[in-house]
Amino acid sequence: MPEAAAASALVARDGQALRLAAVGVAAHRQGLSAGMTLADARARCPDLATAPHDPVADSRELDRLAGAMIAFTPLVALDPCDGLVLDVTGCAHLLGGEDELVAGVLAAAGYTVRHALAAHAAAARALARHGTGHDVRALPVAALELDERALSGLRRAGLKTLGDLAARPMAGLAARFGEAAVMRLRAILGEAGSPITPLRLAEPIRLETRFPEPLARTDDALDVIEELLTRAARIMEERQLGGRRFRVVLHRSDNVRPRLVVETGQPVRDPAAVMRLLRERIDTLSDPLDPGYGFDAITLAVLGAEHLPSRQIGLESGKEDAEDSIAALVDTLGVRLGEERVSRLVPCDRHLPEKAQGLVPAAQARPAPWPAGGETPPRPLLLLDPPQPVDVIAGVPDSPPQRFRWQGRLHDVCLAEGPERIGAEWWRKRGGHIPGNAGDTRDYYRIEDGKGRRYWIFRSGLFGETPGPRWYLHGLFP
Incomplete structure (x- = not known):
């Protein structure tokens, strides 16, 4: 993650719990680490800023960084999900030495990173991920990256560092802790090969x-x-x-x-x-x-x-033909008018209806699938900006409207469905969640009047918590 002044972290769902997938420098200094539950992290750092973890975006960014590293060495390998291995043999002198090469790599990365130099890839990787110095024998046994049961067995046997393991007979270690522990130990110590598989850039077309x-x-x-x-x-x-x-x-x-x-x-x-x-x-x-x-x-x-x-072209290719026709139309308009003048709505990670989509150039957007025929959208395609106030008569305070007046016309409600309750985005406010402050809570209803016209109406605020909740018309269904 890019270094920032405030504590920040990426959050991912693990079963029924939310856990930290990655932490920033400031969060790490406050004792937070990947794998910690979000509740524990909030207890230690109430001002922690979080964002959803996107593994696909991380993979793309890692690929981009790998492409940028080609400027320093042709042998660049991925170390998923957050590492790169560079073979700089014979490259350092071209940039004035190893120090200058490391400085150039860190500047090109643009991130706060952990790095290490070693004679072979396995040692460099272990030092970067588990060490702070240059001596691989001083690394903890966690550098072997074995399962927790094997690591616990090593610690109970009094073997805490790789140096402790190297002083023991390899045959005994293999018999007790498995062959994988010995192979990884020998690779880190340089006694076994640790080749890398460099990226092969596809030949340009x-x-x-x-x-x-x-x-x-x-x-x-x-x-x-x-x-x-x-x-x-x-x-x-x-x-x-x-x-x-x-x-x-x-x-x-x-x-x-x-x-x-x-x-x-x-x-x-x-x-x-x-x-x-x-x-x-x-x-x-x-x-x-x-x-x-x-x-x-x-x-x-x-x-x-x-x-x-x-x-493969199916027997019923009407949907595919429609999507191809729309894509062709968008491309043609982009060529005629300019790509920046043709926009497409894309979903945003916001649950408030007026902020749940945004306009981006159509050439950069990834179109969402169209609803299947006959499906009724749960929300209208046409939203009013801003929502227009309406006068509503309801049987009881929390019931759907029975009659409303909009633009001077009175409408009798025949059918109503709801409510769909949408709360305020309290996590975006400086004070956070304030108990009893429900002024921004909305109850949405899908209603139909006597002439078959359908509306999307919401009540802003809850009775008993907000004095005089108001009603608004937010959208029109086709």
Whole structure:
């Protein structure tokens, strides 16, 4: 986690309990550690700031850091879920020595990290995770990362450090604590190999076609681009990838290189879909795509790609066709109007209705699945901002409305469903939860009037705790 002044931690659910998955520097200094329950952590640090743990985002960030480390050594290996192993043999002198190399790596990481240098990977990993010095023999037996039963047996036998284990016969240790303990000990001590599996960066998808005679017609160039897209599609299909960003460079004879760049909201490898976007891009150019004295070469590069498994076409492909049509429409509008002008609603980690979604560029969003036909959404698609006050008549204080007046018109309620109670986000307030302060609590009702029109109405506040709770109309159902 990035270093911050306030104590912070990531929280994950473990069964019925919430536990700390990772802690920041300030939280660690206050005695908090990963695996501790959130209740115990709050007791020690009442001002602890928490956020949900996202293992997928952690994995992506670790992959990004691994890519950044390629600048220092070509041999970078992942040590999931929060570590990297770098083989810097023969690389330190290029940066002025080991100290300069370590400083460069830490600066490129941008995080507060634990690091260690050693002659081999197993020792460096053990020192970084379990030690504070350079002597592997002084490491605790926990550096072997055995199960808790084996570690307890080692401690009961008086073996507290790796040096204590190294002084004992290996055959006896293997017979009593298992072969895994001996193998890991020998690897950390350097008596056994500890090879790493470096990341292999996928070969970029870049295709080029050169012509013995310059192409003088734009249509001929478009035919060549389509052929390049077909070849790129075969490569992406073999790798189970789909392109998100495509760049075409046309090399003219007079050394002018016009470029065409298109992005898609979803990974695609259909040449026809990309060609449609490229033609739209050409139509939006202020200057036409002039071949001049002709094109000597054309290059195609897939700048961004994501995993896209092969999809089997079912007998009922109406849903898939609808989703593909919507994605194609979004991509076309993005090319015509600009990617930043086409937005999509995405869910946010907030339970208040007016804050449960946000607008992001459609090319960056991951569209949510559409509701199946016939399903009635529990909340309306149209929300009023801000909610409009209404006058309500109810049979008893906590019952749903029987009649309400909105915009000067009186509506009789025929059907009502609810309430759905939504509390205030007390954890975002400075004072936290204050018992008896229920002024922001909302009771939502789905109601229908005599003409079949459906509304989403809520009461702000609870009777007996809030003087004079008010009613508001928040949304309209289709």
